[in-house]
Amino acid sequence: MGFDWAERVTVGATNNLEEIPVHVRAVSGQTRAVAWIRRRQLSVRQRLLEAGRFFVIGILVGGGFLFVPLVHIFAFIFALVMIGLGIARLRARAVLDSAGGVCPRCQQAGDFFVGLGRRRFRWPVEATCGHCGVELSLYQ
Numbered sequence: 001m002g003f004d005w006a007e008r009v010t011v012g013a014t015n016n017l018e019e020i021p022v023h024v025r026a027v028s029g030q031t032r033a034v035a036w037i038r039r040r041q042l043s044v045r046q047r048l049l050e051a052g053r054f055f056v057i058g059i060l061v062g063g064g065f066l067f068v069p070l071v072h073i074f075a076f077i078f079a080l081v082m083i084g085l086g087i088a089r090l091r092a093r094a095v096l097d098s099a100g101g102v103c104p105r106c107q108q109a110g111d112f113f114v115g116l117g118r119r120r121f122r123w124p125v126e127a128t129c130g131h132c133g134v135e136l137s138l139y140q
């Protein structure tokens with residue numbers, strides 16, 4: 001039975017989830033063509049909301065400890081880090097949602113581990129096999 005990629009590539013109109021067929025390469029050099037990634041497009045509104053959350057937490061928590069002796073330097077760094085994360089969120093137009101396919105090393109089909117989500121999307125996608133744990137590189 002053939003694998004119809006055209007059928008698998010769908011763009012969800014409601015959740016902005018896009019499934020893209022990819023090739024997989026293991027660190028050992030073995031490759032396979034049967035894999036997919038899901039990329040989530042974030043709207044400007046979503047990005048602003050997420051960035052705003054980081055800004056508010058950074059300013060509230062950082063600002064709250066700003067006048068506490070000794071701790072204030074950490075509060076300042078915390079606020080800067082949160083603002084930095086907020087800016088990163090603002091710039092991330094697409095994030096990696098999930099990935100899966102057939103592992104080139106252990107030949108098992110399943111989900112690939114791509115981190116805890118919300119990672120900014122860029123090629124090639126780095127992932128780990130859920131079965132044997134080999135590092136995988138996913139590319140178009």
Ligand SMILES: [Zn+2]
Nearest residue numbers: 103106129132
């Ligand atoms: Zn594997």
